[in-house]
Amino acid sequence: MSRNGKLALVTGASGGLGLELAKLLAAGGYDLVLVARSEEKLRDAARDLASAHGVDAKPVVADLATSDAAGTLFAQVPRCDVLVNNAGFATNDRFERIGESRITEEIVLDVLTLTRLTRKYLPGMIERRDGKILNIASTAGFLPGPFMAVYYACKAYVISFSQAIAEELRGSGVRVSCFAPGSIHTGFAQRANSGSTPLWILPASNATTMAKSAYRGLMRGTVLNVPWPPSNWLVDLSARLTPRAILRFVSRKANERRER
Ligand SMILES: NC(=O)c1ccc[n+]([C@@H]2O[C@H](COP(=O)([O-])OP(=O)(O)OC[C@H]3O[C@@H](n4cnc5c(N)ncnc54)[C@H](OP(=O)(O)O)[C@@H]3O)[C@@H](O)[C@H]2O)c1
Incomplete structure (x- = not known):
């Protein structure tokens, strides 16, 4: 039984940022529903978090x-x-080389499921005048992303959508926080086949530190939370100030694999 009487649902909780967020929510006294595809990892995480923090934790595959x-x-x-829309993936390749089914899955996971889960849980939160939604975006959402065109566009959607509903919900008791980090060491780069791009030569953050920042923003209700290091703030700022042709070129260079 939770220590604060509340339940948090975390998507993509079998590893990476989602698992670190689940740990913080459990430490904060929330019961958990952990969602992903990897059954064994979810079951292990649920068991460990329940015994470490005295909360209920249910894996949902x-x-x-x-x-x-x-x-x-x-x-x-x-x-x-608390709804944490964290699950997401990317694909690094020329757009016309990516299979249509992979593109569809990326858009469904990164955009459609996030939107539909928000739509489904929001009315209950509004009725109770209490609820929190954390949407995980990326600094990718501030830019066009040659070779990761769909992913960057999906994250732009998440940033825009989150800010808009946060404003609609002002005074409702429900808070929406959108987290937009830069590179983080998780399984993400390997899944995206982007590990050999210049972007990953720059130092990446660790998932524990980033989860702490996302959790703080969620609890405070920071509408758009762009975390340390300052290079992330620079991406946000330069996306607003730099001519678009330069932005496209720099983003291309960051995402271009050497063998391409
Ligand atoms: N790592 C970065 O550099 C970075 C930077 C900015 C933003 N982000 C964002 O941070 C979020 C978390 O990513 P991460 O870095 O932690 O990546 P990750 O280590 O690859 O973790 C992704 C999580 O999403 C789950 N997932 C993937 N596909 C799924 C599906 N079809 N159905 C259900 N769950 C699925 C994975 O679990 P299963 O495989 O078990 O399903 C895993 O738990 C994503 O939204 C990502 O876009 C990451």
Whole structure:
């Protein structure tokens, strides 16, 4: 049983940033629903977090890159007090070389499921005048991203969508926080096949530190939370001040694999 009487649902909680966020939520006294595809990792995480923090933690195995995933999940878990839309992936390649099914899965996971889960859990939160939503974006969302065109566009959606509903919900008791970090050491780069790009020559942050920053922003209700290091703030600022042709070129150089 939770120590604060509240439940947090975390997507992509089998590893990386999502697992670190789940640890912080458990330490904060939240019961947990941990969602991802890797059953064993989820079960291990749920068991460890429950015993370490005295909360309930339930693993839910689901592929959230399918169009009806949000409905199925909501039917299983009809209420949550904190929704963490964290699951996401990217693909590094020329757009025309990426299979249509992979593109669809990327958009469904990074955009559609995030939107539909928000739509499903929000009315309950508004009714209770209490709720928190954390949407994980990226500094990628501030730029166009040659060779990761779909991912950058998805994250731009997450930033825009989150800010808009945060404003709609002002005074409702429900807070929306959007977290936009730069590179983090997780399984992300390998899944995206982007590990050999110049972007990853720069130092990346660690997932524990980034989760702490995202958690702080969530609790404070920071609408757009761009964390340390300052290079992330520079991306945000320069995206607003630099001519678009220069932005496209620099972003291309960051994402271009050597063998291409
Ligand atoms: N790492 C970075 O450099 C970076 C930078 C900025 C933003 N982000 C964002 O941070 C978030 C977390 O990424 P991460 O860095 O922690 O990456 P990660 O280590 O690859 O973790 C991704 C998580 O999402 C889950 N996931 C992937 N596909 C899924 C699907 N179809 N259905 C359900 N769950 C799925 C994975 O679990 P299963 O494989 O078990 O399903 C895993 O738990 C993402 O939204 C990402 O875009 C990452």
